[in-house]
Amino acid sequence: MSESMPAPGALLTDHYQLTMIDAYLARDMRDEAVFEFFVRRLPDCRSFLMAAGLEQLLDYLEELHFTAEEIEWLASTGHFSSRLTNYLADFRFRGEVRAMAEGTLVFENEPLVQVTASLPEAQLIESRLINLLNFQTMIASKAARSVLAQPGKLLVDFGMRRAHGAEAGLLAARASYIAGFAGTATLLAASKFGIPSYGTMAHSFVQAHDAEIDALEHFARCFPDKTVLLIDTYDAPAAAIAVAELAVRLREEGIRIGGVRIDSGDLAQLAAEVRQVLDANGGEELIIFASGNLDEYALAEDFRDSPVDGYGIGTRLDVSADAPYLDCAYKLQEYAGRARRKVSAGKETWPGRKQVFRRRDPTGRLQGDVVAVEDDTQGGEPLLSAVMRNGKRLAVSPPLEVIRKRAAVQLDSLPPALREPRARGTYPVEIAASLRALAAAVDRAHR
Amino acid sequence: MSESMPAPGALLTDHYQLTMIDAYLARDMRDEAVFEFFVRRLPDCRSFLMAAGLEQLLDYLEELHFTAEEIEWLASTGHFSSRLTNYLADFRFRGEVRAMAEGTLVFENEPLVQVTASLPEAQLIESRLINLLNFQTMIASKAARSVLAQPGKLLVDFGMRRAHGAEAGLLAARASYIAGFAGTATLLAASKFGIPSYGTMAHSFVQAHDAEIDALEHFARCFPDKTVLLIDTYDAPAAAIAVAELAVRLREEGIRIGGVRIDSGDLAQLAAEVRQVLDANGGEELIIFASGNLDEYALAEDFRDSPVDGYGIGTRLDVSADAPYLDCAYKLQEYAGRARRKVSAGKETWPGRKQVFRRRDPTGRLQGDVVAVEDDTQGGEPLLSAVMRNGKRLAVSPPLEVIRKRAAVQLDSLPPALREPRARGTYPVEIAASLRALAAAVDRAHR
Numbered sequence: 073m074s075e076s077m078p079a080p081g082a083l084l085t086d087h088y089q090l091t092m093i094d095a096y097l098a099r100d101m102r103d104e105a106v107f108e109f110f111v112r113r114l115p116d117c118r119s120f121l122m123a124a125g126l127e128q129l130l131d132y133l134e135e136l137h138f139t140a141e142e143i144e145w146l147a148s149t150g151h152f153s154s155r156l157t158n159y160l161a162d163f164r165f166r167g168e169v170r171a172m173a174e175g176t177l178v179f180e181n182e183p184l185v186q187v188t189a190s191l192p193e194a195q196l197i198e199s200r201l202i203n204l205l206n207f208q209t210m211i212a213s214k215a216a217r218s219v220l221a222q223p224g225k226l227l228v229d230f231g232m233r234r235a236h237g238a239e240a241g242l243l244a245a246r247a248s249y250i251a252g253f254a255g256t257a258t259l260l261a262a263s264k265f266g267i268p269s270y271g272t273m274a275h276s277f278v279q280a281h282d283a284e285i286d287a288l289e290h291f292a293r294c295f296p297d298k299t300v301l302l303i304d305t306y307d308a309p310a311a312a313i314a315v316a317e318l319a320v321r322l323r324e325e326g327i328r329i330g331g332v333r334i335d336s337g338d339l340a341q342l343a344a345e346v347r348q349v350l351d352a353n354g355g356e357e358l359i360i361f362a363s364g365n366l367d368e369y370a371l372a373e374d375f376r377d378s379p380v381d382g383y384g385i386g387t388r389l390d391v392s393a394d395a396p397y398l399d400c401a402y403k404l405q406e407y408a409g410r411a412r413r414k415v416s417a418g419k420e421t422w423p424g425r426k427q428v429f430r431r432r433d434p435t436g437r438l439q440g441d442v443v444a445v446e447d448d449t450q451g452g453e454p455l456l457s458a459v460m461r462n463g464k465r466l467a468v469s470p471p472l473e474v475i476r477k478r479a480a481v482q483l484d485s486l487p488p489a490l491r492e493p494r495a496r497g498t499y500p501v502e503i504a505a506s507l508r509a510l511a512a513a514v515d516r517a518h519r
Numbered sequence: 520m521s522e523s524m525p526a527p528g529a530l531l532t533d534h535y536q537l538t539m540i541d542a543y544l545a546r547d548m549r550d551e552a553v554f555e556f557f558v559r560r561l562p563d564c565r566s567f568l569m570a571a572g573l574e575q576l577l578d579y580l581e582e583l584h585f586t587a588e589e590i591e592w593l594a595s596t597g598h599f600s601s602r603l604t605n606y607l608a609d610f611r612f613r614g615e616v617r618a619m620a621e622g623t624l625v626f627e628n629e630p631l632v633q634v635t636a637s638l639p640e641a642q643l644i645e646s647r648l649i650n651l652l653n654f655q656t657m658i659a660s661k662a663a664r665s666v667l668a669q670p671g672k673l674l675v676d677f678g679m680r681r682a683h684g685a686e687a688g689l690l691a692a693r694a695s696y697i698a699g700f701a702g703t704a705t706l707l708a709a710s711k712f713g714i715p716s717y718g719t720m721a722h723s724f725v726q727a728h729d730a731e732i733d734a735l736e737h738f739a740r741c742f743p744d745k746t747v748l749l750i751d752t753y754d755a756p757a758a759a760i761a762v763a764e765l766a767v768r769l770r771e772e773g774i775r776i777g778g779v780r781i782d783s784g785d786l787a788q789l790a791a792e793v794r795q796v797l798d799a800n801g802g803e804e805l806i807i808f809a810s811g812n813l814d815e816y817a818l819a820e821d822f823r824d825s826p827v828d829g830y831g832i833g834t835r836l837d838v839s840a841d842a843p844y845l846d847c848a849y850k851l852q853e854y855a856g857r858a859r860r861k862v863s864a865g866k867e868t869w870p871g872r873k874q875v876f877r878r879r880d881p882t883g884r885l886q887g888d889v890v891a892v893e894d895d896t897q898g899g900e901p902l903l904s905a906v907m908r909n910g911k912r913l914a915v916s917p918p919l920e921v922i923r924k925r926a927a928v929q930l931d932s933l934p935p936a937l938r939e940p941r942a943r944g945t946y947p948v949e950i951a952a953s954l955r956a957l958a959a960a961v962d963r964a965h966r
Contacts, residue, residue, distance in 0.1 A: 080685035083707040086677075087718025090706070095720075095741040101727060145710050153741075191727055198721075199705075202680040203688060230533075233649040234844045237686030238527035241650060258646075259537070260530040263592050271534025273542075274645075276851035279859040280548060280638055294542040294600075304863050306965070336863035391843040397681045397834045404723035412726040416751050416783035518753070 115395035125208030175479030215248035226382030231390025298330030316355030331359030444504030572655030622926030662695035673829030678837025745777030763802030778806030891951030
């Protein structure tokens with residue numbers, strides 16, 4: 073199935089974008105504008121972020137247009153002039169986009185995306201651009217922390233039900249897969265993005281049967297190839313013994329049970345107990361899968377030497393519970409050839425078109441970044457490159473597997489001080505002399 | 520425009536719903552099942568919740584079906600039998616729904632929604648049902664707290680850009696409007712739901728002009744009917760003086776400036792300062808609108824006696840930052856005429872079909888609720904009533920304005936101990952003797 077999502081339409085924007093454009097048009101302010109999307113400050117509980125969401129942004133920019141019905145509705149509100157509605161009726165995004173590749177590690181004040189377009193165009197896209205980049209970057213960052221906490225373990229996104237709406241559930245699956253999750257429970261993500269889907273049974277399945285072991289045997293017979301059985305509806309250790317015995321019995325019929333899932337109580341303690349009774353009853357080959365209120369803190373702390381083989385990570389991942397938003401912004405950096413700067417208290421921005429240069433040690437480990445004006449000749453790897461021109465992608469987007477591999481390489485290069493969930497190390501992000509000089513020049517010009 | 524949203528499709532469900540249904544069908548387990556959606560425990564920072572999202576749930580249930588393409592994809596995965604795909608190809612939801620009206624105050628262990636349908640039908644809808652009810656209930660509850668903190672003030676939802684995806688932005692506008700907000704910045708919510716939209720300009724508008732006052736005058740001339748001008752791009756008090764003078768000057772031409780907006784720095788202190796300079800320069804009629812990192816705690820504490828006339832509440836509302844998910848569940852309560860119960864540690868459920876009875880004092884103020892078996896003859900107002908039968912709504916849904924008025928009446932009836940943002944009062948929710956007796960009977964039968 074196609075990768076595109078049901079588009080929410082061009083009206084998914086803020087009222088003020090249209091009033092501003094209306095006023096820009098009144099003065100024919102259509103010169104070239106440069107906006108950049110960046111995170112002002114990382115949340116206190118994050119030592120790195122992972123860029124994600126560019127693919128959906130480019131989809132949005134390529135498809136963005138107003139239907140006749142939408143134009144009619146806008147006109148009917150009485151808020152906007154016919155000058156505006158005429159402009160929007162023909163609107164297509166024709167700008168240029170430079171961006172960090174998805175899966176790239178990113179830090180404060182570093183532009184992830186730079187948009188160059190006529191002022192009204194660049195303005196119109198602000199709200200949805202932030203909406204797309206904030207969410208997936210936040211989720212990929214959160215998911216990467218679980219990957220670092222349990223390297224090599226099977227991690228599955230279980231969070232759609234408590235994600236904030238349909239799109240959040242869908243895109244959380246994508247972002248966590250990029251970060252290194254093995255898959256998701258969300259079938260729509262499997263069909264749209266080709267992400268492996270996982271899932272077996274809920275407590276209701278067991279409850280709907282009169283006897284627990286009857287429910288489990290019935291399910292194993294329906295799915296004879298290594299299914300995972302939920303054992304904590306009533307008494308998990310007792311059910312584990314029954315499943316171990318069932319596995320031995322069904323093996324003779326060619327039916328293989330894959331393992332057991334526990335979803336409530338003190339999961340780490342229960343897992344140890346379940347491992348013991350499985351092993352003592354012929355269930356050595358059965359894996360243990362744990363789910364229920366898990367996140368990277370639990371994975372790193374409660375399950376450090378746990379016999380658990382795989383984890384379902386749900387709600388706290390899909391809502392990024394400890395940091396449910398990023399302090400991110402999309403700001404005007406240049407208009408009509410002149411660098412611009414906002415100086416509001418606590419929200420000052422660095423002006424102008426920028427590039428991020430990354431330095432690594434000889435082993436490839438990240439050493440520090442420099443944020444500079446775009447044509448600065450800093451050493452290091454430049455992280456932003458052109459991905460869209462004249463409103464069209466410059467290349468076919470990379471498959472999700474490629475992005476996922478890039479993300480894994482990026483995580484490998486993360487300094488040790490930033491890898492633990494409670495790490496408070498700060499990655500060095502230097503503002504280049506070239507950028508400081510530009511900021512000073514802008515300030516002088518404004519005074 | 521229509522109230523329907525772009526449907527994410529039937530595949531927005533969890534993998535395990537389909538494996539369970541596959542197994543139910545293998546044994547022809549299609550007897551009547553009763554599931555209920557409820558919140559197990561309120562977040563520590565909530566003293567009440569407000570039910571919302573029923574309308575979108577009923578839309579989903581009426582429209583739910585699998586397209587040929589979706590069925591083909593399911594078959595292609597190799598995970599599911601043709602028995603399942605044949606069943607799903609003809610699937611329509613034919614069940615019954617009883618529910619609390621949107622806008623109703625709700626507390627722990629109280630079913631908001633009860634679904635009665637054949638077991639596979641009731642199972643299939645679980646994931647999206649939770650996804651819809653969790654989010655809007657969470658947002659309406661959060662928004663209601665701001666309404667209580669600044670009664671009578673103009674509150675506007677500004678949060679779409681950092682909401683978790685498109686649907687979250689759209690539905691946060693709806694939920695906060697139900698709770699008493701005046702409107703939203705999100706145009707899509709205005710077009711879909713008829714919610715008033717608000718918005719003027721961003722900092723980029725001011726920055727794109729060479730001089731701030733030129734930008735503001737230009738904007739005021741474009742929108743001569745009480746527009747609000749953003750004054751904190753550089754120096755808010757200085758800009759406030761300029762706007763006050765501008766307002767006096769433009770009034771002679773018939774152009775009315777409505778007020779000023781501040782969006783950064785210490786907003787409460789800045790507002791006091793701005794009010795003073797406005798009043799001292801002929802701008803007594805100009806209102807002050809504040810936005811930027813606001814929530815109910817700030818509204819109740821920092822702005823208690825503030826001259827601010829209206830507030831834009833954004834990110835922290837739309838992500839429910841202090842409680843970004845509810846500990847909610849959709850659980851099997853009865854199957855084939857027998858009450859069922861999950862007894863997993865910490866996640867025990869009360870079995871059977873339930874009703875919530877609410878008691879009020881003579882002034883109408885809430886006194887306490889009783890959760891009882893459905894046919895209990897408790898006194899008090901029963902909160903759940905039938906809204907859907909045989910998969911169809913029993914009545915046309917109430918207009919949003921009616922729901923909003925109901926919510927306002929509900930908030931009026933909230934006891935004083937629960938009204939403050941930091942209130943830690945506990946509302947009495949009693950489990951009726953009838954329900955305790957049923958639970959004991961279920962436990963005996965299981966042993």
